[in-house]
Amino acid sequence: MGATTCFFMNSMASEAHELARGLRRRDPDLLDRLVGQYHYRLFRYLTYLTGRRETAEDLFQETWMRVIERGHQYDPKWQFEAWLFSIARHLVIDLARKKSPLTAAVDLDEASDAPLAKQATETAPLRPASPIEVLMSREESARLAAVLGGLPAAHREVLLLRFQEDMTLEEIAQVTGAPLSTVKSRLYRGLEALRERLEGVK
DSSP states (O other): OOHHHHHHHHHHHHHHHHHHHHHHHTOHHHHHHHHHHHHHHHHHHHHHHHSOHHHHHHHHHHHHHHHHHTGGGOOTTSOHHHHHHHHHHHHHHHHHHHHOGGGTTOOTTSSOOOOHHHHHHHHSOOOOOOTTTTTSOHHHHHHHHHHHHTSOHHHHHHHIIIIISOOOHHHHHHHHOOOHHHHHHHHHHHHHHHHHHHHHTO
16 A cells, blocks of 8 residues: 555545544534535435425435434544434434334335436536436436436435445445445346336437
8 A cells, every 4th residue: 555545545534534533522613514525415315315496405404413413423534424314314214113113114116117317307406417317408317307207216325325425435335335246236227227218218
């Protein structure tokens, strides 16, 4: 391992530990910076999962309340964004369980396949194009959003985390709590289904 790589890794580890200390102290300046840094991405993710802007707004606020309350639990070995998105995801699942108490085992593997992506595209605030969107025109992006909304929730989530949030497979496994092999399988099946559906609507 080269000196530059070692320096970079040590720097990242130092930043993670500093972040953990700030969360334990409930540092208001740190929290303001984190909210600003992740505002759009977290809100977009919640909107895609819930399909409702109002619900996403409520869960967005609750996510940050959990960050404040549980900051002492943050492990600097985790990527902060993976920890943050994991909190948000569990809140979505908790909400689904409260609304459907007879399906207490509900998770994103069994969630509704309603076209949430299209609604999220219409309600989310403006931001720079994501990696998946820069490859397409506006018309193609709209078509992609509609197709994504028809995919199984678990496949859609992995695709969004990988290509919109630019997360690694390991980070996606942390967010979803799924084994890495499962994440890889969902990504492969999601891409295959996406390709087939896009070809079908040409």
